[in-house]
Amino acid sequence: RLDAVPKMSYPPAEKPYPRGEICYRGPNIFQGYFHNEAKTKEALDADGWLHSGDIGMWLPNGTLKIIDRKKDIFKLAQGEYVAAAKIENIYAKAPLVAQSFVYGDSLKSALVAIVVPDFEQLVPFAKDKLGLDETDPAALCKLDSVRDAIHEEMTRIGKESKLHGFELAKAIRLTPDL
Template structure:
């Protein structure tokens, strides 16, 4: 079947393949590599500068240099252990010189030394080996000061066989996370659509993956809403490349999630 997909639907002449826009779950990478019969490369770049990295390593040229910027309000620093973390700033031959007739916007994205602010939180695993953590604007700081990267957690939990999609939610007023879960169709069918059976299966899967990834307790959603409608470009909850549209998800589910926080506090307070 996969050989047929490769030869018949994809033409059978692919010699190199990559993904971008957002990290892919390991299960999806494994599947695509089995279909393509090729390694799937992790590409990183931006509209302003084109490609910057392949497989977590800067492309030289065009990249000339990079550095990490401390984000103390979000809890990221170049002295973090075991790896330095911070916003990735780049000097590159391919970066645009600025925004047309927008000196204010240009000043916001370039520092005084000409480094471009990518807006991405990066961990430097080794010299010239950089791993994406999250967008600066997507990082949530909880009430006890911990910084959480929701998209990283969503990528992890979406590898569950019982979860099709997940939206992780938190605020600076609370010390723990909640989530919205779209269950996998096979999981729904296997329990006859009974949420009383499906909920504990999803919860167990989340905790199992969290334990395997050695997550902190505050990185694990303590409760979740079940949603039967997937996040799609058609309903505005995902982009054309299936990235979650976070502000739209917050608009759709924010009130219900805040109500869930209130209900949980009524049954024992902060957990």
């Protein structure tokens, strides 16, 4: 079964693709942690369902796809919960982004991202759209115009993917590699 994870906006009743925490029950599930009742209560509910910590989505063909982790979340200063992996996967759809790392702090109200550009896409983009002849990855990463263009693209992709405003990186830093 799938259980709701409201803090991450995963409702099991959502149509057409129900999403939520994957829970298991049956004779093949363990009975609990040896001499650790607190950990057992964390993993098994009162009805014997094992809460996996994986977020799943039912597909139309009846298969269950794992799409996220429940514990890969953190809380921002204003109380919003953020799933960094979900946001990083969305930013990976941006043509100019090869990799990203999203970070948030419980004392801050906004996310930041460290981004490795896709240089095969960036070099021609920089020449055609920004009028730059630079091809050195490290030099491109230092240019404000390049940073702004990539940030704009990430924001557009994030909005198209229906990220909440607090899930959008408010600032990015470019690096040639992670």
